[in-house]
Amino acid sequence: MPEFEKRGIKVLALSCDEAERHRAWIEDIESFSEAKANITYPIVADPEREVAVKYGMLDPDEKDKAGMPVTARAVFVIGPDKRLKLSILYPATTGRNFSEILRVIDSLLLTANYSVATPVDWKHGEDCMVLPSIPNHTANELFPKGFRTVPLPSGKEYIRLTPQPDIP
Secondary structure, eight states: OHHHHHTTOOOOEEESSOHHHHHHHHHHHHHHOTTOOOOOSOEEEOTTOHHHHHTTOEEEEEEOTTSOEEEOEEEEEEOTTSOEEEEEEEOTTSOOOHHHHHHHHHHHHHHHHSSEEOOTTOOTTSOEEEOTTSOHHHHHHHOTTOOEEOOOTTOOOOOEEEOOOOOO
């Protein structure tokens, strides 16, 4: 998963299947994928669903042949500080959106290093918002590319946009 590796992100998967079934699944997915996926990340076998239960990853609406709940499509992003930064739980019937996951990871990398927030639908390279808690005189020092204040009907000046700083 080169886009994750490029960002220094380690990927780990959890499945309620046995390890042998993972190998067959990998072969199927690599054959099916238009991009010719190369699955090299570890997949943890959790056939007793112990980990899935602890992390709330079971989809009560979807069951396997034995009537056991299957795992939902869960995504957890854990930061370098070992704290949860993001959790998304998709139903078992819905695939994950890797573009959105990468967009959020880019935002997390950016906001961890700069006093900015990313607005709705932000994408890498677009303007960011200067945190409202940063006074203008400090923002002038922090953002050498400058910032602009968006005029609002309320007259408040809390939406200040700046070009995206470089993500380390």
